[in-house]
Amino acid sequence: MKELTLKQKQVLTCIVAFIAKHSFAPSSRELGALLEHSSPSTTHRYLVTLKEKGYVDWIESKPRTLRVLKGA
Template sequence: MHKLTPRQQIILEAIKLFVAKHHYSPTVREIGDIVGSTSSITVAGYLERLKKKGLVTWEEGRPRSLKIIVKEPA
């Protein structure tokens, strides 16, 4: 399992909750609003790190394409 920082865990959970409620993925700004960050660049940095860990993905230049990658247990 990937070791997440507390902030990464909060952001990943915020994405899960947003998708469960709205049935589409949040924007970077919406994630920032949920977790109390006014900096989209900071949120984007966290998303990049989550992507490098293989936990999320998105299509570059396509809004609301953020997806959580579900890992099947081995």
């Protein structure tokens, strides 16, 4: 897997913490609110980057299917 920037690590840590607390994945909007992103596109960009680097995956157009991949 490719190295993550500090901000990408923060996003991944936030996802892991949310799943640990709630037993389901955060929505993109929830994640954006937790990370204090003012724009949904910012959150989406981070998620796409994490997916491209092999840290997360999800099923397109299905809510709450975000998952952290093994080794992340």
